[in-house]
Amino acid sequence: MTQPRVMKDRHLVEETLSTQEILRGNFLHAVRDQVKLPDGSTASREYIIHPGAVMIVPLLLDESGQWQVVLERQFRYPVGQVMIEFPAGKRDSDEDLLVCAQRELREETGYVATEWARAGVLHPVISYSTEYIDIWFARGLTAGERQLDAGEFLDVFTATPEQLLLWCRDGLVTDAKTLTAALWLQNVHSGAWPLDWISIPPSAPFAEVVTVPHESS
Amino acid sequence: MTQPRVMKDRHLVEETLSTQEILRGNFLHAVRDQVKLPDGSTASREYIIHPGAVMIVPLLLDESGQWQVVLERQFRYPVGQVMIEFPAGKRDSDEDLLVCAQRELREETGYVATEWARAGVLHPVISYSTEYIDIWFARGLTAGERQLDAGEFLDVFTATPEQLLLWCRDGLVTDAKTLTAALWLQNVHSGAWPLDWISIPPSAPFAEVVTVPHESS
Numbered sequence: 001m002t003q004p005r006v007m008k009d010r011h012l013v014e015e016t017l018s019t020q021e022i023l024r025g026n027f028l029h030a031v032r033d034q035v036k037l038p039d040g041s042t043a044s045r046e047y048i049i050h051p052g053a054v055m056i057v058p059l060l061l062d063e064s065g066q067w068q069v070v071l072e073r074q075f076r077y078p079v080g081q082v083m084i085e086f087p088a089g090k091r092d093s094d095e096d097l098l099v100c101a102q103r104e105l106r107e108e109t110g111y112v113a114t115e116w117a118r119a120g121v122l123h124p125v126i127s128y129s130t131e132y133i134d135i136w137f138a139r140g141l142t143a144g145e146r147q148l149d150a151g152e153f154l155d156v157f158t159a160t161p162e163q164l165l166l167w168c169r170d171g172l173v174t175d176a177k178t179l180t181a182a183l184w185l186q187n188v189h190s191g192a193w194p195l196d197w198i199s200i201p202p203s204a205p206f207a208e209v210v211t212v213p214h215e216s217s
Numbered sequence: 218m219t220q221p222r223v224m225k226d227r228h229l230v231e232e233t234l235s236t237q238e239i240l241r242g243n244f245l246h247a248v249r250d251q252v253k254l255p256d257g258s259t260a261s262r263e264y265i266i267h268p269g270a271v272m273i274v275p276l277l278l279d280e281s282g283q284w285q286v287v288l289e290r291q292f293r294y295p296v297g298q299v300m301i302e303f304p305a306g307k308r309d310s311d312e313d314l315l316v317c318a319q320r321e322l323r324e325e326t327g328y329v330a331t332e333w334a335r336a337g338v339l340h341p342v343i344s345y346s347t348e349y350i351d352i353w354f355a356r357g358l359t360a361g362e363r364q365l366d367a368g369e370f371l372d373v374f375t376a377t378p379e380q381l382l383l384w385c386r387d388g389l390v391t392d393a394k395t396l397t398a399a400l401w402l403q404n405v406h407s408g409a410w411p412l413d414w415i416s417i418p419p420s421a422p423f424a425e426v427v428t429v430p431h432e433s434s
Contacts, residue, residue, distance in 0.1 A: 009299045012292040012370050023240040027263040028247055028345060030240060035294060043368045046244040047295035048265070048345070075229040076343035077252060078264035082226045083343055120386075124342045124393045126293040126300055128245060128265070131342070132391075151260045153229050168400065169337075169410045174349075176341045176393035183385065183400040193386045 011038050014045070022046065050131035054101040055088040057119070057181050058111055059139040060158055069164060069185065070109055070141070071178075074154040084173045086181050088133065098198075101136040107147045109156045114140030117195035119188070122180045133177050135184060137195055161189050228255050231262070239263065267348035271318040272305040274336070274398050275328055276356040277375055286381060286402065287326055287358070288395075291371040301390045303398050305350065315415075318353040324364045326373045331357030334412035336405070339397045350394050352401060354412055378406050 014035040023030035029049045037043055058070035069086070076083045089104035091097065098116060105111055119135040148154070159167075167173045168182045187193035231252040240247035246266045254260055275287035286303070293300045306321035308314065315333060322328055336352040365371070376384075384390045385399045404410035 009290075009292065012290065012299050012372065014292055014294050022242055022245075023247060025239055025247070025249060025263045026261055028239075028265075030242070030245055030247070032242060033294070037368055038292075038370045041368065044243055045294045046242045048245075073226075073229065075226065075231055075255075076340075077231050077250070077262045078345060078347050079340050079343050079349070082229055083340070085343075120388050121391050122393045122396055123293075123296050123300070123391050125346065125348070126296050126302075126392055128295060129342065130295050132296070133393075151254055151258065153255050155229065165404075169404065171337050174338050174340050175343055176339045176350075176397055179339055179397040179400055180393055183396055183403070186400070186403070187382075187386065 013038065014043075017042065046128065048125075048129040048131070050090075050129050051093065052091045052097075053088055053131065053133045054091065054097055054104060055086050055133050055135050055177050055181060056101050056105045057086055057135070057137045057185060058105060058109065058113065058141055059137060060111075060141050061139075062158075066160060067189070068158040068160055070111060070156060070158055071164070072108065072154045072156055076175075083175050083178075084167060085175050085178050088177060097134045098136065101134070101138070102200075105138060106144065107149070108152075108154065110144045110146035111138070111141045112144055113138035114142075114201060115197045115199055117197045119184045119193075119195060122177060124176055135181065137184075137188065137197075139197075161185050230255065231260075234259065263345065265342075265346040265348070267307075267346050268310065269308045269314075270305055270348065270350045271308065271314055271321060272303050272339075272350050272352050272394050272398060273318050273322045274303055274352070274354045274402060275322060275326065275330065275358055276354060277328075277358050278356075279375075283377060284406070285375040285377055287328060287373060287375055288381070289325065289371045289373055293392075300392050300395075301384060302392050302395050305394060314351045315353065318351070318355070319417075322355060323361065324366070325369075325371065327361040327363035328355075328358045329361055330355035331359075331418060332414045332416055334414045336401045336410075336412060339394060341393055352398060354401075354405065356414075378402050 017034040019031050019033045022032045032044050032046045035045050060068045062068050072085050073082050087108045091100045117137045122133050124131055234251040236248050236250045239249045249261050249263045252262050277285045279285050289302050290299050304325045308317045334354045339350050341348055
């Protein structure tokens with residue numbers, strides 16, 4: 001790009017005129033903004049304010065030397081179904097995203113990982129939420145005790161990447177973050193999308209990270 | 218599965234006790250339900266009520282015999298960015314999903330397609346919305362005039378599947394529905410996930426559909 005993005009996209013960008021809170025629930029927080037459209041007219045935009053989240057793709061090497069992924073089955077009330085998902089959770093205010101990923105993996109599955117790699121980010125619902133989900137891979141897993149939140153009920157299980165991809169194809173996995181993780185997993189697994197792994201010794205404080213040379217899992 | 222799902226998942230499923238509307242905005246509609254958790258305790262669940270949507274992956278054969286996909290660039294106010302996306306849109310009340318896909322493709326891009334294939338469905342945000350997005354592929358495209366809604370501003374452009382996948386890897390595509398479409402595209406393109414195409418002659422009413430033998434695009 002030779003032009004600043006803001007110039008190039010002037011025919012698309014909307015500007016905030018005012019903001020008003022329209023919902024402060026126990027869980028949901030929504031606002032309505034008045035905005036100026038690219039043609040100078042005005043419109044309102046209603047959306048959920050979200051602190052952001054992380055998702056973890058935990059890779060486990062089984063006894064036969066085959067990679068498995070750690071997954072969860074959880075009832076999701078808004079869609080009325082038990083969903084197959086990768087572990088994920090909301091960020092605590094300004095929590096570091098890797099610390100959040102480590103915490104959520106440990107709380108929901110009990111696993112602690114010695115190697116981490118950030119894959120990317122996804123936006124689940126760009127038309128009505130500020131939410132983003134940071135995508136992390138984890139390996140070098142050691143099992144431990146999980147610590148579920150009060151009122152949290154979920155099963156933890158493992159599957160091969162190939163099995164997960166068949167479930168995506170056949171409609172048994174329909175959660176968008178998990179489908180996005182499957183895209184990453186397929187391309188990391190094939191070597192097409194290499195990851196940069198960070199080593200975190202189990203007993204080390206978070207600051208002592210070591211960068212591992214560029215490679216795929 | 219030998220047991221009915223509801224028996225197997227009793228340790229996960231939540232039951233509705235009551236429902237209360239908490240937001241009736243111009244665009245967002247939210248409710249708060251009191252629910253009974255698997256252990257018998259109660260909790261509240263707040264979520265957005267959504268009519269459902271469709272996404273279209275339009276395949277265009279260019280002059281050199283190379284497949285291209287038709288994409289959009291659109292400013293998405295909640296995330297404050299111009300996003301690269303496949304065409305998509307909300308269902309009009311109980312509109313047939315294929316009719317909705319045909320309408321959204323024509324309105325947003327101007328293209329009319331003679332062949333359609335349903336790939337699957339995704340749930341963008343299972344923790345706080347009922348939304349689902351039905352995923353359709355379209356080919357046999359003829360360009361025409363687009364008919365954007367008032368206040369809708371977006372660019373239409375084409376890219377190869379390979380280019381789209383690089384943008385997913387490099388973080389230029391972060392919209393979850395488009396990342397999910399990229400997973401489908403990669404596997405349809407490789408032949409791993411074949412689609413069942415339906416033929417719809419350009420002038421035929423919707424009812425006259427013809428099933429095309431199983432094949433990949």
